[in-house]
Structure formats: structure tokens, C-alpha cells
Amino acid sequence: MQTLEPGALDVRTGEREMTLNMGPQHPSTHGVFRLILQLDGETVVGCKPVMGYLHRSSEKLGEMRTYVQAVTLTDRLDYLAPMSNNWAYCLAVEKLAGMEVPERAEYIRVIVAELYRIASHLVAIGTFGADVGTWFTPLIYTFREREMILDMTLLCAGVRMNPSYVRFGGVARDLPPEFIDRLKYFLDIFPAKIDEYERLLTGNEIFTARTKGVGILPPELARAYSITGPMLRASGIQYDVRRAEPYGIYDRFEFDVPVRYNGDCFDRYMVRVEELRQSHRILTQALRDLPPGEIRGKQPKVLKPPKGEAYARLEGPKGELGFYIVSDGSPNPYRFKIRAPSFINLGVLSQLVVGHKVADAVVILGSFDIVMGEVDR
Amino acid sequence: MDLLSFLQNPFGVIGGAIGSLLSPILPGWLVSLILIVLGIAVVAAIIPAIVMGEIWAERRIIARFQDRIGPNRVGPFGLLQPVADALKLLTKEDVTPARADKFLHYIAPLLVLAFSLMVWAVIPWNKGMALTDINVAVLYVIAMGGVPTVGFIVAGWASDNKYSLLGGMRSAAQFISYEIPGVLAVMTPVLLAGSMSLQDIAEAQRRVWFIFYPIIGQLAFIVFLIAGVAESNRTPFDLVEAESEIIAGFHTEYSGMRFALFFLAEYANVFAISAIGATLFLGGYTFFGLESAIPGWIFLIGKSLFLVFVFFWLRGTLPRLRYDQLMNFAWKQLLPIGIVNMLLTGIAVSLYQAYLQPFLR
Numbered sequence: 137m138q139t140l141e142p143g144a145l146d147v148r149t150g151e152r153e154m155t156l157n158m159g160p161q162h163p164s165t166h167g168v169f170r171l172i173l174q175l176d177g178e179t180v181v182g183c184k185p186v187m188g189y190l191h192r193s194s195e196k197l198g199e200m201r202t203y204v205q206a207v208t209l210t211d212r213l214d215y216l217a218p219m220s221n222n223w224a225y226c227l228a229v230e231k232l233a234g235m236e237v238p239e240r241a242e243y244i245r246v247i248v249a250e251l252y253r254i255a256s257h258l259v260a261i262g263t264f265g266a267d268v269g270t271w272f273t274p275l276i277y278t279f280r281e282r283e284m285i286l287d288m289t290l291l292c293a294g295v296r297m298n299p300s301y302v303r304f305g306g307v308a309r310d311l312p313p314e315f316i317d318r319l320k321y322f323l324d325i326f327p328a329k330i331d332e333y334e335r336l337l338t339g340n341e342i343f344t345a346r347t348k349g350v351g352i353l354p355p356e357l358a359r360a361y362s363i364t365g366p367m368l369r370a371s372g373i374q375y376d377v378r379r380a381e382p383y384g385i386y387d388r389f390e391f392d393v394p395v396r397y398n399g400d401c402f403d404r405y406m407v408r409v410e411e412l413r414q415s416h417r418i419l420t421q422a423l424r425d426l427p428p429g430e431i432r433g434k435q436p437k438v439l440k441p442p443k444g445e446a447y448a449r450l451e452g453p454k455g456e457l458g459f460y461i462v463s464d465g466s467p468n469p470y471r472f473k474i475r476a477p478s479f480i481n482l483g484v485l486s487q488l489v490v491g492h493k494v495a496d497a498v499v500i501l502g503s504f505d506i507v508m509g510e511v512d513r
Numbered sequence: 514m515d516l517l518s519f520l521q522n523p524f525g526v527i528g529g530a531i532g533s534l535l536s537p538i539l540p541g542w543l544v545s546l547i548l549i550v551l552g553i554a555v556v557a558a559i560i561p562a563i564v565m566g567e568i569w570a571e572r573r574i575i576a577r578f579q580d581r582i583g584p585n586r587v588g589p590f591g592l593l594q595p596v597a598d599a600l601k602l603l604t605k606e607d608v609t610p611a612r613a614d615k616f617l618h619y620i621a622p623l624l625v626l627a628f629s630l631m632v633w634a635v636i637p638w639n640k641g642m643a644l645t646d647i648n649v650a651v652l653y654v655i656a657m658g659g660v661p662t663v664g665f666i667v668a669g670w671a672s673d674n675k676y677s678l679l680g681g682m683r684s685a686a687q688f689i690s691y692e693i694p695g696v697l698a699v700m701t702p703v704l705l706a707g708s709m710s711l712q713d714i715a716e717a718q719r720r721v722w723f724i725f726y727p728i729i730g731q732l733a734f735i736v737f738l739i740a741g742v743a744e745s746n747r748t749p750f751d752l753v754e755a756e757s758e759i760i761a762g763f764h765t766e767y768s769g770m771r772f773a774l775f776f777l778a779e780y781a782n783v784f785a786i787s788a789i790g791a792t793l794f795l796g797g798y799t800f801f802g803l804e805s806a807i808p809g810w811i812f813l814i815g816k817s818l819f820l821v822f823v824f825f826w827l828r829g830t831l832p833r834l835r836y837d838q839l840m841n842f843a844w845k846q847l848l849p850i851g852i853v854n855m856l857l858t859g860i861a862v863s864l865y866q867a868y869l870q871p872f873l874r
Contacts, residue, residue, distance in 0.1 A: 156679075178679070178683075178836055178837075265832065268832040268833065269748065269749070269751075269831075269832040269833025270748075270830070270831065270832045270833075271575070271748060271828060271829065272579065273575075273578055273579050273829055273830060276579040276580060276581060277579070277580065280580060336830070337832075340831065340832065342749055342831055342832045342833070342834055343832050345834070345835075345838055346832060346833075346834070346835055346838070493835060493836060493837065494679070495833075495835045495836060496835065
């Protein structure tokens with residue numbers, strides 16, 4: 137069993153091995169992602185991921201926009217959890233420019249970020265079920281709850297997708313009262329729904345047979361490849377940016393960081409399910425303690441941060457999302473660098489897939505929970 | 514002749530009438546030939562009707578499992594949806610890949626469909642109402658059920674597509690693995706009824722269905738059901754056409770009517786296996802004596818539809834097994850159970866014949 141060298145495509149197709157291209161158009165590659173597999177029968181002996189099909193030069197565009205305009209670019213990175221992206225960028229710029237954020241805005245930021253963590257994990261769980269073969273039944277169940285979250289976003293930001301809601305110094309608009317009612321309703325029904333997903337998937341013998349022992353990521357390898365997020369926590373390393381370097385007001389909330397020790401696909405799935413429950417806890421506390429007040433701090437008409445650089449990171453649903461902004465005193469950023477967790481996590485894909493069967497390659501890729509907007513930027 | 518007797522065997526009555534009408538005019542062999550051709554035409558006409566009903570039912574039922582409605586626009590309750598599907602497939606361009614083997618690509622769907630339909634010839638709809646009642650019907654069913662696999666392999670190879678090839682290879686392995694436990698499970702009703710004719714097996718269940726026989730009936734039924742799901746390539750054994758991995762498996766490169774033939778064959782197979790299962794284990798057209806009052810084929814169709822519902826239920830709920838797990842399951846778990854079950858059945862039957870039967874006489 138050998139791994140292909142990076143940048144080299146093995147063309148020994150005349151022999152027993154077959155090159156299979158799980159091309160950019162494929163029902164299971166979670167977006168436009170290409171995976172070139174070298175197969176010996178049904179076993180994968182070589183793997184080369186090819187990305188870049190969704191590259192939209194966000195980083196270069198960021199340099200050509202003003203700071204405020206660049207917020208819209210961040211939405212389109214991890215489009216399943218846009219609020220986290222907005223927030224990470226705003227953290228970096230607020231660090232750079234030294235802006236204050238009022239209390240209420242901090243709580244609202246936590247609420248929307250955790251709501252979108254739930255939304256992103258719902259997609260991850262649903263599509264993971266679809267990858268394992270359950271013909272979309274868990275997908276439809278999880279999307280039913282995700283619809284509620286999108287409707288809430290519609291209320292507070294005016295759009296369901298790409299809201300650009302979290303802004304420098306706070307949030308764009310205040311929460312309408314219907315939002316609070318809907319959030320209360322959602323929090324009431326959600327724990328029962330998590331149990332429903334678990335009944336369908338976790339206890340299912342076929343599901344556990346497909347996912348246990350598949351794609352085991354040892355903790356040393358995870359450290360070496362800078363893996364973050366649920367993938368890391370499924371391999372036994374209990375690292376969460378919300379605990380390691382709390383941002384916003386996360387140090388005021390009581391929540392556990394789920395960790396599992398086997399590092400296989402089942403554990404990654406279970407970490408995400410448990411994070412659903414923990415996000416629910418955080419949301420209940422945030423809703424209870426939400427203070428009245430302003431939603432945006434003072435800020436100048438044209439934002440020209442002083443010369444310097446700042447790196448801010450937060451725990452997005454996919455992993456550690458970081459923004460490195462360099463300012464040269466002008467209204468546009470000089471460097472707009474995004475540390476995308478899905479892209480970094482993908483580095484270890486070929487290590488995990490080699491040695492497994494084709495069917496497992498799909499399951500392993502599903503357990504990574506990548507979103508191509510982030511991978512390609 | 515009253516209505517009930519007519520309904521008990523409508524095609525038989527009509528066939529008899531046509532036969533007596535034609536026999537003065539035409540030679541005997543020609544009359545028989547005409548009647549046989551008419552019988553085949555009738556069965557061949559019923560199959561698409563049942564398959565269309567199945568397609569509609571599957572989409573509505575699986576939609577309900579997924580907390581949604583399913584097709585409800587085309588016709589009342591979406592009943593004309595399969596018609597719309599058929600029309601769509603008819604109007605699509607028939608594409609053959611450039612480097613595919615044209616002849617093989619052409620005959621593969623025919624192989625699959627023809628032999629899936631052949632199984633329907635022996636299903637006993639009522640006493641005396643089967644297209645043909647051969648005394649090795651069970652053997653015939655197993656044999657005819659095996660040839661479509663050849664069609665899948667041919668389709669996979671002839672498509673000049675690696676995904677299809679993978680699908681075809683998987684299909685061969687899967688079918689062989691599940692054929693043997695399936696045959697062993699089918700042996701139980703054959704041993705209990707003492708005959709391989711499906712008609713005799715159904716008659717032998719007049720008083721009590723074979724599924725109610727303690728242990729041997731239930732085990733055999735479960736093994737038969739699992740093998741049946743595997744042989745018709747349905748979830749959880751649908752890795753042959755696993756959409757999320759190999760797109761559409763062996764029928765990736767088929768479009769239009771040729772794809773429709775595969776589709777038709779799959780659903781015809783599902784119903785045929787359900788009908789055979791209903792005949793072997795659930796009493797077929799008998800219903801503890803009620804079949805003298807209500808035509809037997811209603812009971813058979815009802816039981817088959819129930820099994821078809823179980824097929825849909827499995828599809829809506831379970832994930833798919835991986836290739837090696839599937840073979841593992843067949844060879845290491847299902848096969849020993851099948852062997853043990855056949856052993857127990859043999860012991861039970863011989864003990865019954867030796868000791869209980871003379872006593873009960």
C-alpha cells in the first residue's frame with residue numbers, strides 16, 4: 137500500500153490497478169471536489185485530492201474592497217455557518233482598530249454563532265447519513281430543523297443565506313421579538329429531535345458497522361497536520377478555541393467540550409451530535425441572560441485602522457477559523473488571509489483513505505465535513 | 514355460472530370460452546397456441562400496471578417516512594406520476610457510449626428484463642389460475658432469478674465506464690453470496706409441502722401457513738426475506754447501484770427506454786419475490802378457508818403488497834452495507850442459519866411422518 141506523492145499522478149493504469157476519478161460532479165463529494173483514487177479491485181491504494189473548482193479569489197478580492205465591504209466576502213466562505221465567518225473577521229478588525237462591542241451585541245453574536253453551529257452540524261449529520269446510504273431520510277429530518285434556523289435568520293438579518301449580520305462593533309440589526317419567540321420554541325423541541333436522529337442512526341447496526349474502525353486518525357497525526365474542530369476532538373485531544381482562548385463572552389457560559397478517543401468516523405459523528413446538545417445548552421443560557429442595550433459600538437465613517445497586523449481565531453463548526461489582517465493605514469486591507477479549517481483538515485485525507493475500500497472513501501470524506509467554499513475560498 | 518365462480522378464475526373461464534369457440538374452426542394445436550399466447554399477453558399486460566402502482570406507492574411511502582408528501586401534482590394523489598415518468602423516459606435520447614460494445618450494451622437490459630418477467634409465469638393467483646403449473650416451479654424460479662445477474666455484469670462491462678464495471682462486479686458477488694441462503698430458506702416450504710410446485714405448496718397451507726410453524730417457519734421466512742432483498746438489489750443491499758458512491762452503478766450509461774427497462778425489471782422483481790414469498794410462507798391465495806367466499810387472488814395480491822411495503826420500509830430507513838460486510842454477512846451468518854434451519858426442518862418432517870402422521874390418521 138503506498139500513498140501517491142503530492143503533485144504526482146501515478147499512471148500505471150495498464151496493470152491490475154484502476155484509476156477512478158470521483159470527479160467534481162459527484163453526488164457525494166460535498167461540493168465540487170475531485171478525488172483521484174488508485175484502486176486495486178475495491179481497495180484504495182493511492183489517493184490524490186484535487187481542489188480549486190470553487191476558487192473565487194476571496195483573499196485577493198478582500199484586498200480590493202474596503203473593510204466593511206469585505207464582510208460580504210466572508211459570508212461565502214463556509215456558507216453553512218456564515219455568522220461564524222463574519223465574527224472571525226470582525227474579531228480581527230476589532231483587534232486591529234481597537235473597537236468596543238456592547239454587551240447585548242456580544243450575546244447576540246453568541247446566539248447566532250451557536251445557532252449556526254447547530255445548523256452546520258445538522259447538515260453534516262444529514263449528509264453523512266446520505267453518504268452511508270440511507271437515501272436521505274436523516275437528511276430530510278435534519279433539514280427540517282435547519283429550516284427553522286434559516287427562518288430565524290430571515291427575521292434578524294433579512295436573508296436566509298449570506299446574511300453579513302455580524303459587523304464591526306456589534307451586529308447589523310437588533311433581534312425582533314418574533315425571533316425570541318421562535319428561538320424559545322426551537323430550544324423546546326430540539327432535544328427530542330436530537331434523540332430522533334440518534335434513534336435513526338446511532339443505534340443502527342449497519343451504520344455502526346460502516347463507520348466504526350473506518351478512517352482512524354491517530355492523535356499524533358492529527359497534531360502533525362494541524363487538524364482542528366470535531367475531527368481533532370474525536371481523536372482524543374480536547375482542544376476547543378472557546379476554552380483555550382475565549383473570545384467574546386464565552387468564558388461566562390457553562391458547557392462541556394465533547395471528546396472521544398477512537399478517532400474513527402463514528403466518533404466524529406458522535407462528537408458532532410454531542411456538540412448539538414452543548415450548543416443547545418449555551419443557547420438556553422444566552423437567551424436567559426440576554427440584556428437590553430445597544431447593538432453596535434461607535435465606529436468611524438470610513439474605517440482606516442492604524443498600521444499593523446492582527447490574527448483572530450474562533451471555533452467554527454468545522455474547526456479553528458482564523459483571519460489574519462494586515463493594515464497599511466488605507467481603507468482597504470493590505471492582506472486578507474483566511475485560515476480555513478476544512479482546507480487544513482483535508483491535508484490528512486489521503487493518509488486516512490489509503491487501505492480502505494471505495495465505499496469507505498466516501499464515508500471518510502463525509503466525516504471530515506468539508507465545505508468547498510472554505511476549501512477553495 | 515355465477516359471479517363468484519367467474520371471479521375466482523376469470524382468465525380461465527374466458528380462455529375456456531375462447532377455446533370452445535375456436536376449436537370447431539381451427540386445429541387443436543393452433544387453439545392451444547392461441548390460448549397460450551393470449552395468456553402470456555395478459556400476464557405481460559398486468560406487469561407494467563402493477564409496476565406503475567409500485568413506483569407510485571414507493572415514492573409516496575418513502576416520502577411519508579421522510580416527513581414529506583411525495584408526488585401529488587400529476588393526477589389525483591399523484592397517481593399519474595409513473596405515467597409521466599414513462600413518457601419522460603420514452604422521449605429521451607438513446608445514448609450509447611462511443612467505445613462501448615454495441616451488441617452487449619443492447620442486449621443487457623433485455624437479458625435482465627426478460628428473465629425477471631419469466632418468474633411471473635408460475636405465480637399461482639388462485640387454484641388452477643397460474644399461467645402454467647410446472648411441478649418444479651421452485652427450481653424454475655430460482656433459475657430464472659439468477660439470469661438477470663448475468664445481464665448486470667454484461668451491462669457493467671459493456672458500458673466502458675469504470676463505475677459501471679465496479680457495479681457489475683459487485684452485483685455478481687452479491688448475487689452468488691445470497692443465492693445459497695435463499696435456496697436453503699426456500700427448501701423449508703418444499704420439504705413441508707412435499708412438492709416443488711407452487712400450487713401444491715399454496716394448497717398445503719390451507720389450514721395453517723408455513724410461517725406459523727415454530728422456529729423453522731419464522732427462520733426460513735426471515736432468511737428468505739433477507740436473501741430476497743439482496744437478490745433484487747434493494748437497500749440495504751443496493752451497493753450495486755449505490756448512488757452516493759458509484760453514481761448509478763451498472764446502469765450509469767443507460768438513458769431513455771433502456772434505463773426504463775432496468776427500472777421496470779427491478780420493480781417487477783420486487784413484486785415477483787414478494788408474491789413468491791407470500792406463496793411459500795404466507796399461504797398464497799389461501800386464507801384459512803375464506804378463499805371460497807372471496808377470490809383467492811385478492812388475498813395473494815394483498816399479501817404481496819404487504820411484503821412490498823416491507824421492502825419500501827427497509828429502503829427508507831436503513832443505510833447500505835459495504836461490499837465485504839455484505840459478503841461476510843451472507844457467508845458467515847446467513848448461510849449457517851440456513852443450513853441449521855434446513856436440518857431442523859428435515860428432522861421435523863421425518864419425525865412427523867414417522868410418528869405423528871400414523872397417529873393422527
